Amino acid sequence: MSETTATLYEQLGGEAAVNAAVDIFYRKVLSDHRINRFFDHTDMDKQAAKQKAFLTMAFGGPNNYSGADMRQAHAHLVKKLGLDDSHFDAVVENLAMTLQELNVPQALIQQVAAIAETTRNDVLGR
Amino acid sequence: MQTRKISVGQRELGCRPGESVLDALLREQVEIAYGCRQGACQSCIARSLDGAPPAAAQAGLKDVLRHQNHFLACLCYPERDMAIGIGSPEQRFCQATVTGKQLLNAETLLLTLHTDQSLDYCAGQFVNLKRGDGLQRSYSIANNRVHARNLTFHIRRLAGGRFSAWAHDELKLGDLLEVSDPQGLCYYLPSGQPGNLLLIGTGSGLAPLAGIVSEALHHDHAGQIHLYHGSREMDGLYWVEEMRGLAAQHANFHYTPCVSRGDAPDGVASGRANDVAMKQLPDLKGWRVYLCGHPDMVQQSKRQAFLNGAKFDDIYADAFHVASATLD
Ligand SMILES: Cc1cc2nc3c(=O)[nH]c(=O)nc-3n(C[C@H](O)[C@H](O)[C@H](O)COP(=O)(O)OP(=O)(O)OC[C@H]3O[C@@H](n4cnc5c(N)ncnc54)[C@H](O)[C@@H]3O)c2cc1C
Numbered sequence: 001m002s003e004t005t006a007t008l009y010e011q012l013g014g015e016a017a018v019n020a021a022v023d024i025f026y027r028k029v030l031s032d033h034r035i036n037r038f039f040d041h042t043d044m045d046k047q048a049a050k051q052k053a054f055l056t057m058a059f060g061g062p063n064n065y066s067g068a069d070m071r072q073a074h075a076h077l078v079k080k081l082g083l084d085d086s087h088f089d090a091v092v093e094n095l096a097m098t099l100q101e102l103n104v105p106q107a108l109i110q111q112v113a114a115i116a117e118t119t120r121n122d123v124l125g126r
Numbered sequence: 127m128q129t130r131k132i133s134v135g136q137r138e139l140g141c142r143p144g145e146s147v148l149d150a151l152l153r154e155q156v157e158i159a160y161g162c163r164q165g166a167c168q169s170c171i172a173r174s175l176d177g178a179p180p181a182a183a184q185a186g187l188k189d190v191l192r193h194q195n196h197f198l199a200c201l202c203y204p205e206r207d208m209a210i211g212i213g214s215p216e217q218r219f220c221q222a223t224v225t226g227k228q229l230l231n232a233e234t235l236l237l238t239l240h241t242d243q244s245l246d247y248c249a250g251q252f253v254n255l256k257r258g259d260g261l262q263r264s265y266s267i268a269n270n271r272v273h274a275r276n277l278t279f280h281i282r283r284l285a286g287g288r289f290s291a292w293a294h295d296e297l298k299l300g301d302l303l304e305v306s307d308p309q310g311l312c313y314y315l316p317s318g319q320p321g322n323l324l325l326i327g328t329g330s331g332l333a334p335l336a337g338i339v340s341e342a343l344h345h346d347h348a349g350q351i352h353l354y355h356g357s358r359e360m361d362g363l364y365w366v367e368e369m370r371g372l373a374a375q376h377a378n379f380h381y382t383p384c385v386s387r388g389d390a391p392d393g394v395a396s397g398r399a400n401d402v403a404m405k406q407l408p409d410l411k412g413w414r415v416y417l418c419g420h421p422d423m424v425q426q427s428k429r430q431a432f433l434n435g436a437k438f439d440d441i442y443a444d445a446f447h448v449a450s451a452t453l454d
């Protein structure tokens with residue numbers, strides 16, 4: 001392994017990587033029967049922008065996500081549709097599969113998953 | 127490098143060398159949404175009002191947004207003074223005279239207006255029509271750009287609809303209406319890539335799609351063009367013979383009328399237009415998709431088209447949301 005000071009976001013390929021990943025990721029999420037009902041009534045345009053912001057964050061890129069935003073955005077899903085750990089796990093799994101498809105090294109995928117993990121309690125309103 | 131002047135609304139501010147427009151706006155406490163500051167989230171979108179913005183500031187934007195000089199403030203390092211807009215711009219209106227009224231079917235009116243100035247629009251866009259008392263509604267332009275001052279609209283009568291029923295019953299030849307600047311991002315760019323096009327419309331959603339088809343054929347569009355027009359029953363369809371005629375003339379244009387209820391006669395598909403289309407065209411990789419009409423159809427088709435392989439940026443849609451009774 002070569003010594004590098006590049007951030008995770010840079011190592012993954014920055015904005016270009018987010019763009020490459022977002023279509024694949026969102027396609028997986030919408031085709032995943034465990035979780036796609038959470039997206040039944042969302043506007044695709046707004047949702048695609050949110051997926052992009054989420055990936056940017058998970059890739060260690062610049063973002064302004066606050067825990068409170070995350071809570072607020074998911075509160076109705078938790079309350080009305082029973083969003084729980086199993087669904088969160090499914091999203092993280094789709095994220096990892098997306099990165100595998102893009103040939104991202106396993107070590108980096110683990111870092112991305114770890115960042116996504118930090119949002120779990122906020123997303124699930126705990 | 128020097129400080130450039132940025133005009134936004136009533137204000138003027140300086141954008142310093144090496145500073146992005148977003149940073150300049152934030153420094154001066156102008157309200158603008160932003161997220162990543164890196165061109166990823168597109169929340170800082172703004173529009174140049176005096177010519178093209180720097181190309182680098184348009185990275186990743188949809189072609190129609192680039193075409194309308196939108197840019198991302200966080201990626202914009204101005205090369206000149208700029209006038210910009212954030213948020214939605216004020217509407218401008220011009221005058222128009224009613225020059226034609228004709229029924230396309232029992233519920234759909236073909237309305238022709240002659241405007242007092244030529245409008246710079248793209249096939250597929252819509253305008254707001256405003257009558258004397260100020261009531262306004264959005265209607266899509268149904269013709270191509272060849273007729274810059276004669277605009278046609280397909281207005282479907284809604285029972286009790288204030289504008290639509292009035293346009294059907296009371297509006298007369300020679301009456302005046304106001305027409306807003308063309309709006310919306312669901313349109314065909316002749317300069318766009320030559321790939322295949324899929325167009326799905328329900329009811330009067332055929333209006334913008336017919337405009338797009340005629341514009342595309344006018345420009346000898348190189349790819350295949352598939353149009354699906356759906357209604358519940360046969361009497362909700364219109365221009366069936368016209369579209370069949372067009373398909374007979376152009377080898378790359380394909381037309382499928384669809385009815386979702388009752389028996390479908392020969393040459394008409396049975397089922398919802400979007401379901402029929404998605405079944406017949408399971409692989410939409412590289413296609414551009416246009417969706418107009420009922421909001422539920424539009425929302426559902428966006429997802430279907432995406433899952434069939436269309437890129438999100440290649441899906442253009444206008445949902446014909448009906449203005450609610452309490453909105454004005
Ligand atoms: C981008 C865009 C493009 C569009 N393009 C087209 C087009 O090309 N062609 C087209 O035909 N339409 C189009 N529309 C829809 C159009 O703008 C109008 O919304 C539509 O014509 C209805 O307007 P209206 O004034 O007739 O009905 P409204 O008066 O707004 O009434 C809407 C509905 O509510 C019902 N309603 C009204 N008042 C009440 C009440 N007090 N209680 C209960 N129900 C009530 C009416 O019966 C009617 O069904 C478009 C919409 C958008 C957003």
Ligand code: FES
Pocket residue numbers: 159160161162163164165166167168169170171198199200201
């Ligand atoms: S702030 Fe995210 S694109 Fe500009």
